[in-house]
Amino acid sequence: xxxxxxxxxxxxxxxxxxxxxxxxxxxxxxxxxxxxxxxxxxxxxxxxxxxxxxxxxxxxxxxxxxxxxxxxxxxxxxxxxxxxxxxxxxxxxxxxxxxxxxxxxxxxxxxxxxxxxxxxxxxxxxxxxxxxxxxxxxxxxxxxxxxxxxxxxxxxxxxxxxxxxxxxxxxxxxxxxxxxxxxxxxxxxxxxxxxxxxxxxxxxxxxxxxxxxxxxxxxxxxxxxxxxxxxxxxxxxxxxxxxxxxxxxxxxxxxxxxxxxxxxxxxxxxxxxxxxxxxxxxxxxxxxxxxxxxxxxxxxxxxxxxxxxxxxxxxxxxxxxxxxxxxxxxxxxxxxxxxxxxxxxxxxxxxxxxxxxxxxxxxxxxxxxxxxxxxxxxxxxxxxxxxxxxxxxxx
Numbered sequence: 577x578x579x580x581x582x583x584x585x586x587x588x589x590x591x592x593x594x595x596x597x598x599x600x601x602x603x604x605x606x607x608x609x610x611x612x613x614x615x616x617x618x619x620x621x622x623x624x625x626x627x628x629x630x631x632x633x634x635x636x637x638x639x640x641x642x643x644x645x646x647x648x649x650x651x652x653x654x655x656x657x658x659x660x661x662x663x664x665x666x667x668x669x670x671x672x673x674x675x676x677x678x679x680x681x682x683x684x685x686x687x688x689x690x691x692x693x694x695x696x697x698x699x700x701x702x703x704x705x706x707x708x709x710x711x712x713x714x715x716x717x718x719x720x721x722x723x724x725x726x727x728x729x730x731x732x733x734x735x736x737x738x739x740x741x742x743x744x745x746x747x748x749x750x751x752x753x754x755x756x757x758x759x760x761x762x763x764x765x766x767x768x769x770x771x772x773x774x775x776x777x778x779x780x781x782x783x784x785x786x787x788x789x790x791x792x793x794x795x796x797x798x799x800x801x802x803x804x805x806x807x808x809x810x811x812x813x814x815x816x817x818x819x820x821x822x823x824x825x826x827x828x829x830x831x832x833x834x835x836x837x838x839x840x841x842x843x844x845x846x847x848x849x850x851x852x853x854x855x856x857x858x859x860x861x862x863x864x865x866x867x868x869x870x871x872x873x874x875x876x877x878x879x880x881x882x883x884x885x886x887x888x889x890x891x892x893x894x895x896x897x898x899x900x901x902x903x904x905x906x907x908x909x910x911x912x913x914x915x916x917x918x919x920x921x922x923x924x925x926x927x928x929x930x931x932x933x934x935x936x937x938x939x940x941x942x943x944x945x946x947x948x949x950x951x952x953x954x955x956x957x958x959x960x961x962x963x964x965x966x967x968x969x970x971x
Contacts, residue, residue: 579606579661580967581654582959584669585643585708586701588614592622593956594654596661601968603960607657611646618646622653630657643704644711651715665720667963668709669759669955671701671808673725675750678732680962682970683709683721691723697754697807700845720970722963729758730792730799737801737892753805757784757792759955764900765797767951771937775947778897781889783882784953785912786903787815787858791882793889801892803885809844813881815858818848820881850874860905860912879912883919896923896946902953910935917948 577596580603584591590611595603607630609622618641622631631653635641667680672694681687688706695702709721738752761782769776780794789812792802803811803820813819821844829835835843843852851858854874856866863871890896899920901913910932917927924945932939940948 577661579658579663580960580963581663581666582669582956582963583666583708583712584955584959585704588612588616590614590643590646590650590708591956592650592654593960594658595957595960596658597964601964603957603964605957608956611650614641614643614646620646620650620653622657643707644714647708647711648715651712663719665722665963665967666712667722667724667959668705669726669959670705670723671726671756672698672754673723673727673731674754675752677723677725678728680722680724680728680966682966683713683723687723698756699841701808720967722959722966724759724959724962726756726758727754729762730755730802733799733801740806751806753810755790755792755799755802756804756808757788757790757802758799759958760784760902760953761792761794761799761802763954763958764902764951765794767954768898768900768949769797771949771951772898772947775898779890779893779895780898780900781886781893781896782900782902783886783906783916784903785812785882785901785906785909788817789814789819789878789882789903789905791885791889793893795893801889803889812885813853813878814849816846816849816851818844818852850878853877860909864909864911875912875915879915879919882916886916886920887923890923898947898949899925900949900951902951907950907952908935913939913950 579594579596582593593608594606596606598604605625607622607624611618611620613619617634619634620631621629624630670691674694688709691706712721739747740752742751764782768780777796782792782794784790788808790802790804791812793800809817811819826840829840849858850860850863854863854868854871856868856871857863863875901907905912914927914932917925925948926941926944927939927948928941935950938949940946
């Protein structure tokens with residue numbers, strides 16, 4: 577009996593999923609969960625497939641515990657949970673693959689070194705992705721590890737969609753638009769093809785709306801353009817990230833206000849977005865419950881920016897046949913979905929208020945020209961599928 581493990585390691589959390597393989601070699605979820613509060617008050621919660629909690633552990637005084645120590649504990653529990661199974665490999669979400677890595681790869685020293693050079697392009701994510709790989713390598717050096725890149729789904733977009741209007745030599749050096757959330761969009765494209773094959777063959781915008789947020793315009797399940805660019809800072813307003821910003825603002829902050837590059841980076845990545853505008857929280861749930869007018873303004877701006885970017889992407893794919901909401905806000909926040917759709921009514925979107933309130937799978941009315949869906953994303957399953965494919969190809 578065989579199994580694979582998916583890891584999605586972030587700055588303050590590690591999401592994981594354990595998959596056993598069925599008789600046909602397909603991954604079947606056995607358990608999953610998250611370690612949250614890394615660097616503050618770590619807590620590990622694991623759930624079985626029926627949603628019941630099978631492990632709930634916190635670390636009193638665990639402020640100093642890093643990814644390596646916590647992964648060791650997680651790995652110990654996972655070994656017990658998968659007793660009797662052979663773990664074939666561990667798959668990792670790696671946010672940035674740069675220009676060279678367009679498909680999942682088995683990790684070796686050369687790959688790890690190459691990925692290290694991309695850390696400045698994804699400072700909130702890449703270092704932690706690689707830290708998890710190193711931690712597992714120290715625990716189980718014999719266990720294959722597979723890197724699955726969040727940029728890969730966007731790799732074969734039209735060349736124009738990758739360009740910034742800067743000197744050509746800089747583009748040749750890798751300063752270009754990459755796009756992210758690719759594992760999520762790849763899963764959504766596959767799932768939509770199962771639910772509604774005709775819409776999936778057409779022009780679709782997927783809205784990955786969470787603490788990190790982006791949109792992806794697809795034709796026939798392939799990325800045409802996306803709102804994130806050179807880094808995961810671009811595009812939509814996010815939980816703590818500003819999204820698209822006039823580069824003159826960055827110059828002003830440094831030349832006129834005396835801020836250092838590090839201070840500007842801290843502000844744009846960690847102090848902006850919903851948190852910066854509201855002054856209340858980066859969490860859409862907390863903002864929705866707040867009576868503060870600044871909280872409402874933050875929500876309104878999030879909706880405005882999402883609708884504006886969606887309009888631009890509709891131009892890129894020359895129309896729209898389907899819209900899919902996914903990720904934390906997209907899957908769970910009916911009011912935000914309704915407000916975005918209301919701003920896109922001109923495109924032919926009409927949603928069923930009842931279905932939307934219930935977080936139904938299809939929330940558009942029968943008469944809507946655009947099919948609108950709510951599809952939970954599953955990046956961990958995509959990682960497992962990619963991991964298995966790499967292992968099989970190497971066998």
